[in-house]
Amino acid sequence: xxxxxxxTAGIISPNPFWLASAPPTNTGDQIMRAxxxxxxxxxxxxLGEPIVNVWSRYGSVxxxxxxxxxxxxxxxxxxxxxxxxxxxxxxxxxRYPNHAVIVSLMVExxxxxxxxxxxxxxxxxxxxxxxxxxxxxxxxxxxxGGAVGQVPEYIEQITGWVKEVATVPVLVKLTPNIADIRYAxxxxxxxxxDGVSLINTINSIIGLDLDxxxxxxxxxxxxxHGGFCGPAVKPIALNMVSQIxxxxxTLGLPIxxxxxxxxxxxxxxxxxxxxSSVQVCTAVMHYGFRIIEDLVDGLSNYLDEKGMTMDELRxxxxxxxxxxxxxxxxxxxxxxxxxxxxxxxGLCYTACEDGAHQAIFSRRREDGRxxxxxxxxxxxxxxxxxxxxxxxxxxxxxxxxxxxxPCSWEQYQSGEGKLAPRPAGH
Amino acid sequence: xSDQPSALATNFADYKPLMDRNAALVEANRCxxxxxxxxxxACPTAIDIPGFxxxxxxxxxxxxxxxxxxxxxxxxxxxxxxxxxxxxxxxxVLHDLHEEPIQIGRLQRYATDRVVLEKKPLxxxxxxxxxRVALVGAGPASLGCAAELAQLGYExxxxxxxxxxxxxxxxxxxxxxxxxxTALAEIEWVQQMGVEIRCNTExxxxxxxxxxxxxxxxxxxxxxxxxxxxLGIPGEDLDGVRDxxxxxxxLKVRPKEEVSxxxxxxxxxxxxxxxxxxxxxxxxxxxxxxxMAYRRDAAAMGAYKHEQxxxxxxxxxxxxxxxxxxxxxxNGKVTGVKFVKTAVVNGRLEYVDGSEYVLDCDVVLRxxxxxxxxxxxxxxxxxxxxxxxxxxxxxxxxxxNPKIWTGGDCVSGGKEVVNAVAEGKRAAQSIHAKLGAx
Ligand SMILES: Cc1cc2nc3c(=O)[nH]c(=O)nc-3n(C[C@H](O)[C@H](O)[C@H](O)COP(=O)(O)OP(=O)(O)OC[C@H]3O[C@@H](n4cnc5c(N)ncnc54)[C@H](O)[C@@H]3O)c2cc1C
Ligand SMILES: Cc1cc2nc3c(=O)[nH]c(=O)nc-3n(C[C@H](O)[C@H](O)[C@H](O)COP(=O)(O)O)c2cc1C
Ligand code: SF4
Ligand code: SF4
Ligand code: SF4
Numbered sequence: 001x002x003x004x005x006x007x008t009a010g011i012i013s014p015n016p017f018w019l020a021s022a023p024p025t026n027t028g029d030q031i032m033r034a035x036x037x038x039x040x041x042x043x044x045x046x047l048g049e050p051i052v053n054v055w056s057r058y059g060s061v062x063x064x065x066x067x068x069x070x071x072x073x074x075x076x077x078x079x080x081x082x083x084x085x086x087x088x089x090x091x092x093x094x095r096y097p098n099h100a101v102i103v104s105l106m107v108e109x110x111x112x113x114x115x116x117x118x119x120x121x122x123x124x125x126x127x128x129x130x131x132x133x134x135x136x137x138x139x140x141x142x143x144x145g146g147a148v149g150q151v152p153e154y155i156e157q158i159t160g161w162v163k164e165v166a167t168v169p170v171l172v173k174l175t176p177n178i179a180d181i182r183y184a185x186x187x188x189x190x191x192x193x194d195g196v197s198l199i200n201t202i203n204s205i206i207g208l209d210l211d212x213x214x215x216x217x218x219x220x221x222x223x224x225h226g227g228f229c230g231p232a233v234k235p236i237a238l239n240m241v242s243q244i245x246x247x248x249x250t251l252g253l254p255i256x257x258x259x260x261x262x263x264x265x266x267x268x269x270x271x272x273x274x275x276s277s278v279q280v281c282t283a284v285m286h287y288g289f290r291i292i293e294d295l296v297d298g299l300s301n302y303l304d305e306k307g308m309t310m311d312e313l314r315x316x317x318x319x320x321x322x323x324x325x326x327x328x329x330x331x332x333x334x335x336x337x338x339x340x341x342x343x344x345x346g347l348c349y350t351a352c353e354d355g356a357h358q359a360i361f362s363r364r365r366e367d368g369r370x371x372x373x374x375x376x377x378x379x380x381x382x383x384x385x386x387x388x389x390x391x392x393x394x395x396x397x398x399x400x401x402x403x404x405x406p407c408s409w410e411q412y413q414s415g416e417g418k419l420a421p422r423p424a425g426h
Numbered sequence: 427x428s429d430q431p432s433a434l435a436t437n438f439a440d441y442k443p444l445m446d447r448n449a450a451l452v453e454a455n456r457c458x459x460x461x462x463x464x465x466x467x468a469c470p471t472a473i474d475i476p477g478f479x480x481x482x483x484x485x486x487x488x489x490x491x492x493x494x495x496x497x498x499x500x501x502x503x504x505x506x507x508x509x510x511x512x513x514x515x516x517x518x519v520l521h522d523l524h525e526e527p528i529q530i531g532r533l534q535r536y537a538t539d540r541v542v543l544e545k546k547p548l549x550x551x552x553x554x555x556x557x558r559v560a561l562v563g564a565g566p567a568s569l570g571c572a573a574e575l576a577q578l579g580y581e582x583x584x585x586x587x588x589x590x591x592x593x594x595x596x597x598x599x600x601x602x603x604x605x606x607x608t609a610l611a612e613i614e615w616v617q618q619m620g621v622e623i624r625c626n627t628e629x630x631x632x633x634x635x636x637x638x639x640x641x642x643x644x645x646x647x648x649x650x651x652x653x654x655x656x657l658g659i660p661g662e663d664l665d666g667v668r669d670x671x672x673x674x675x676x677l678k679v680r681p682k683e684e685v686s687x688x689x690x691x692x693x694x695x696x697x698x699x700x701x702x703x704x705x706x707x708x709x710x711x712x713x714x715x716x717x718m719a720y721r722r723d724a725a726a727m728g729a730y731k732h733e734q735x736x737x738x739x740x741x742x743x744x745x746x747x748x749x750x751x752x753x754x755x756x757n758g759k760v761t762g763v764k765f766v767k768t769a770v771v772n773g774r775l776e777y778v779d780g781s782e783y784v785l786d787c788d789v790v791l792r793x794x795x796x797x798x799x800x801x802x803x804x805x806x807x808x809x810x811x812x813x814x815x816x817x818x819x820x821x822x823x824x825x826x827n828p829k830i831w832t833g834g835d836c837v838s839g840g841k842e843v844v845n846a847v848a849e850g851k852r853a854a855q856s857i858h859a860k861l862g863a864x
Contacts, residue, residue: 062451065453065483066455344460344464344522345458345460346460362462368464370461390458390523
């Protein structure tokens with residue numbers, strides 16, 4: 001079994017799987033049950049001035065009958081008294097010294113307020129701090145959370161205040177509700193942050209109730225924008241994580257990856273894009289702490305099969321992420337249908353005919369079944385048919401040697417390279 | 427009185443129960459939405475199956491029901507009673523993936539029940555065009571024809587000899603697929619389109635064929651078939667020997683306790699789907715033993731395989747190569763059926779000498795094939811039949827009398843509800859093509 005031990009900006013945990021700061025980390029009792037189940041760390045539900053929540057808080061996007069592909073919430077930070085949380089943090093750390101307890105914090109943008117809460121969190125025994133500059137709803141109306149995270153100067157300033165007193169590592173949790181995540185990450189680094197966690201939730205209206213025409217979740221007939229998370233947000237999170245990992249200014253800045261992690265595969269992707277640990281919220285809200293068993297087992301089997309260590313996997317994909325202008329325009333692929341596997345659903349035909357390049361033809365065979373075949377001269381190799389085909393391995397995208405040397409847009413523009421011929425009209 | 431269904435009634439619970447929304451969404455989304463979908467071609471009424479299924483996936487149930495019902499006015503019945511394994515579901519491409527086919531029948535029920543059983547109007551009768559069509563019988567064929575004609579502006583009157591309309595869909599189909607009340611509720615919905623039905627009115631007796639021919643611009647024969655007649659063996663007049671259709675009709679209209687077979691032994695004679703229905707329903711009425719006796723071997727049995735499995739699951743014992751030669755009785759009541767074993771010799775079914783045996787029983791149900799309504803057909807001048815007594819008709823349903831159209835079991839010799847509806851509809855379109863122009 002692979003060694004999954006993990007160091008995130010100096011925070012050590014037995015494995016890279018942390019519970020994100022959210023309802024699963026509301027109480028010490030939950031976190032202890034999670035640690036018993038196998039979680040490596042937990043980011044405590046954000047502490048701050050006591051708040052009051054609305055009752056109806058969550059809404060979801062169900063796709064094609066599958067529940068909670070995306071979740072949104074209009075919940076605020078912890079609604080439990082500060083001293084109760086601090087006492088529980090102390091208890092948890094006493095009983096689980098080897099697990100990581102990170103304390104998430106959010107207070108008004110005053111230096112003394114931050115100094116005070118940082119000291120309390122450290123006194124309680126937190127292994128690290130996470131500054132919540134992300135929450136996009138409610139708290140942002142009060143000048144906190146996302147209101148801070150959207151202004152790099154504020155991020156830098158408040159991170160600086162925290163670092164004035166903090167003795168444990170400080171992670172800055174970033175909001176995705178900005179144009180370019182790199183500015184926020186650079187600011188976190190400039191303020192002295194030891195690492196970043198991302199993404200927090202995406203500003204959203206999850207949907208409307210078409211009977212009442214009020215947004216979901218409804219609060220006495222009204223609603224508000226909330227924070228979107230869950231499997232649907234993963235691609236956005238992956239991109240943002242990779243941007244920080246490839247930005248020369250933040251190269252090597254420790255990252256705790258968050259956003260839509262449900263399986264070990266998701267986690268492996270975050271790690272390959274440079275994350276040290278990953279955090280999970282929605283998947284636990286959906287299925288409970290027990291999902292940790294397969295997260296750990298799956299990642300460990302994967303590393304064993306690849307013969308890789310965690311350190312080797314971390315960031316391994318970053319060199320393969322490039323600007324478009326560097327991609328090879330002479331790398332040619334074509335769709336090929338395995339007639340043995342084809343069930344004749346005709347989806348590839350419809351997709352290519354209406355949605356791509358009219359490169360598949362279809363006819364009804366004598367036995368009434370649909371027969372489809374690719375017209376190689378028309379196929380631009382866009383992959384669409386292979387994406388819609390319901391049969392595993394039925395449409396392969398095969399490489400077609402062009403006899404031309406690789407040529408990128410940059411090379412083509414500078415006259416260095418030659419383009420292989422392309423289907424007419426392309 | 428308790429609201430709990432009785433034990434026997436529970437045995438007749440829905441064979442294809444209504445799906446709840448989430449189950450329907452998951453199933454609807456499993457459908458691939460095929461191009462030139464083979465399931466559509468396997469449906470005699472050519473319902474746009476992927477089309478209605480995708481509407482379920484978007485919660486557009488009204489649109490989904492419309493798509494189904496505009497192709498097949500008895501779509502709610504067909505959702506329950508169609509042998510989907512043999513039709514649409516049998517053609518689903520998912521078989522090739524070694525997956526379960528889409529449950530088209532159950533999705534169809536999910537989409538149509540709300541409209542049909544709650545009697546929400548969906549199609550309106552067109553303004554009257556002054557033409558009148560008489561329909562003989564109010565079974566699926568006539569209903570399919572009348573509903574289409576009503577939407578085209580015809581005045582339609584169905585003459586039905588039974589107390590209630592619907593033909594075998596009301597009185598014949600196994601009760602765990604379609605119950606009496608549901609069948610009638612659907613017909614009330616169809617009637618909203620302006621289809622008139624006169625029950626307890628037998629054509630040839632209560633109303634003359636002549637008056638139909640004179641008072642209407644066209645006539646549609648949707649008379650179906652006759653009952654299952656005697657086999658011509660001794661003892662058939664004994665108490666307890668019955669036409670299985672009579673038995674099925676009775677169990678559908680009366681409380682199950684009143685027709686209970688608890689403690690009884692039943693012998694069903696026949697090897698088709700009707701025999702299966704008589705068998706399964708006898709078992710569900712509590713019969714201690716049910717034999718389904720067929721004169722040929724298992725391979726020759728005409729009943730669908732899935733129906734045979736159902737009967738076996740219900741505990742029926744299949745007796746093959748059993749030719750009934752007499753019914754035995756005491757005190758006027760049946761006590762058993764005497765059989766002789768059969769064998770195929772040189773391609774012909776022969777009796778095995780000295781192989782007689784008796785199966786003791788209390789009830790014998792004849793399910794050896796329905797007769798033809800030869801006498802009734804003969805009353806319609808110029809309407810010819812084929813050698814098997816089936817009404818001859820062109821592809822579009824017109825008979826050899828140009829004023830008379832037909833469809834359904836009286837033409838096919840006995841198929842499914844969906845075929846009858848399709849043929850009725852096709853005849854309506856032909857009638858309209860011939861009469862509608864002026
Ligand atoms: C036991 C049994 C089970 C079946 N199960 C299924 C099943 O599960 N699924 C399926 O799809 N199909 C099933 N069928 C077949 C299906 O019921 C028939 O194919 C269908 O009902 C045929 O419709 P039809 O309108 O042609 O005839 P019918 O349904 O027979 O209707 C004919 C109507 O005409 C009336 N009529 C006859 N003579 C006169 C007259 N002189 N005057 C007035 N009215 C008259 C009759 O009373 C009857 O109402 C089953 C049939 C049987 C016998
Ligand atoms: C109900 C709910 C409450 C949350 N509360 C907090 C919070 O108090 N502090 C915080 O930093 N993030 C909070 N989050 C965001 C999560 O920590 C996490 O960043 C986000 O849900 C993305 O991860 P996921 O896709 O695994 O859910 C909350 C999320 C949810 C769903
Ligand atoms: S790869 Fe694109 S262009 Fe080629 S056949 Fe498939 S859908 Fe058409
Ligand atoms: S999508 Fe796949 S299975 Fe369907 S017709 Fe095309 S190649 Fe065949
Ligand atoms: S064949 Fe099956 S998968 Fe394809 S459209 Fe019909 S029901 Fe859907």
